[in-house]
Amino acid sequence: MSERTVELEILRYDPEQDEAPHFQVYTVPYREDWVVLDAINYVKDELDRTLSYRWSCHMAVCGSCGMVVNGEPALACHTFLRDYPQRIRVEPLQNFPIERDLVVVMDDFIDKLGSVKPYVVAREEKAVDDGENLQTPAELARFKQYTACINCLLCYSACPQYALNDEFVGPAALALAHRYNLDSRDVGRSAREDVVASNPGIWECSFVGACSEVCPKAVDPAAAIQQTKIASTGDYFLKFLMPWKRK
C-alpha cells in the first residue's frame, strides 16, 4: 500500500530572481497529527531548503507563522492537515509586501503599533521599591481578552478596509490601544486619541468583522474598535457640554 500524501502548493518569491511570485507544488507525507507547519517543515528539511517562512513556538503563542491557508488567514501551527483536502494552497499573509516566499514585510504594522502607545502610560513615575500598581480582578476583566493578541497579523490579512487603504491603523493596533485605554493603571487615552480617534483610525473601520472571525486568540478586535467609536463619539459631544475639558 502506498503511503498517503498531501500536496502543498506554496507561493514562492525570490527577490533576486523572480519578477513575480509563482506557485511550487511539493508532495509531503500525510500524518494524522500534523499541522500545516509540520508539512512545511518537512519541505524545508527534506525537499527544498531554499523555502523561507517564519515560525517559532509551534503552539499558537508566538504569532510568527501566520499564512493564508486555502484562502483563509490562519496560523500554520494551528491548522491540521486532516481538516483540509489533499491539496493545500499556502500563501503569505495578504495586504503586506512579500519579502521572500512566505515571509512578509511587517514594518507598516510595527510602526502603527508603536503609534498607539501600546503600554501603560502611568500617572506618575514610580520607583520599583514603591511596590506594584494594584488592580482588582474586575479591573483586569475589563481588558483581559485584548491582552491575548500575539501580533500574528491574521486580522490585517483578513481586513478588506486595510486592503483598500493601508493608511488604516488596523485591527490589532486599535485593539491594543483599547486594551490600554481600559486599564485602570493607564492615563494615556488622550495621548492615543490623535491616532486612534482619527479618520485612518477607528473611523476607517466599517465593521466587516473579518478580523474577529480569523483571530486565533479570540481577541475580537472588531468589538474593541466599535467600543472605541462609542467612547470617541461620547468625547466629541462632551466637548460641547464641558468646553473647559477641551485639551
Next chain:
Amino acid sequence: MSRRPYKAEPSKSGWWLEQPRYIRYMMREMSAAFIGVYALVLIAGLFRLSEGEAAYTEFLDAAKGPAGLIFAVIAMLFALYHTYTWFEVTPKAMPLVFAGKRLPGAIIVAAHWAGFVVVSAALWLLAGG
C-alpha cells in the same frame, strides 16, 4: 542579499465576491438601500394622500399590485436581515457587566429581539390591527 519586496496589485472592484464573509458584509450594507427606498415609497404615499382621496387610492392600489408586493417582500427580507445583523453585533459594541461578570451576548441579543417584538406589536395595534 538585496531586498526587493513584492507588492501585490491593489484590490479590484470585485474584491467582496472573493469571500463569503465579504458577501455577507456587502448584503448587510446593501440592505440599508432597500430600507431607504421603502422610506421614499412611504413619503411618496404621504404626498399622494395630500393630493386627495383619489390619488391616495391609486397609490394604495399600486402598492397592492404585483410589483408593489414583490418590492415590499424583498424590502422586508432585507430589513429583517439588517435587523438580525444589527442585533447580532450589539454585544460586541456594548458589552454589559453586572456584578463583575460579563452578561452573555445571547442575552443582549435576545433582549433586542424581545424589544423588537413588543414595538412591532404596539405599532400593529396602533395601526388598527
